Amino acid sequence: MPPLGTSRWFRRFAAALIACAAWLGLTLQFLATYAHVGSAIAALWILADYFTILTNLAIAAFFTGIALGGAGWRAPQSLAGLTLAILLVGIVYALLLRPIDHPQGLASAANVVLHLVMPILVPLFWLAAGCKGALRLRDPFVFAAFPVIYFVYAMARGAADGHYPYPFFNAARIGWPQTLLNAGFIAAGFVAGGYALLALDRGLRRRMAHH
Secondary structure: OOOOOOOHHHHHHHHHHHHHHHHHHHHHHHHHHHHHHOOHHHHHHHHOOOHHHHHHHHHHHHHHHHHOOOOHHHOHHHHHHHHHHHHHHHHHHHHHHHHHOOOOOHHHHHHHHHHHHHHHHHHHHHHHHOOOOOOOOOHHHHHHHHHHHHHHHHHHHHHHHOOOOOHHHOHHHHOHHHHHHHHHHHHHHHHHHHHHHHHHHHHHHHHHHOO
16 A cells, blocks of 8 residues: 555656656767767667666656556556666666766766666655555565566677677676676675565555554
8 A cells, every 4th residue: 555645646746756857867868879879779779778778768657657647656566676676776886887987968967867866766756655565575586587687688789799788797808707796796686675675665564554
């Protein structure tokens, strides 16, 4: 059930703000990439290689649906999975990418939205307006399907065109053993984060039941 005191209109309004932020970040990143490569198709192809972009695109679509009156807020697994995915985006960027990433202009603005703002807004929405108490013990592994499928996809693209989206997944440079080890560490952290989210979900549900 949704937290007490969060009306349907509050959820729709908050979802609209999050959707707008996500679409803004994606648009800024597209414009920055387009300005660099000079082709809309090439820009879209490049952007589709990044977990950050795909996650924010899923969030933009999901929250747009909620804002338009869809029943997405009744899908606690979907919201929790997206919350976990965007937290992964923020944490990996802060720990592994920020020291080596120095975007400029529109790319810098997009970076702030996609890597910093969204990993704050989506978890806040889950805390304030997400349904609580419906997550299951198997859900963290269900959530992990998204990054696992992405990893396979990114590796296949890298093997085909030689471009790997992240240095810790660059099999051509660091080798497959290290790449797979890095992926294993990230996957383990993702599943652990899923169980932490599950524990918080159940704790919040118990607290709500006593009020």
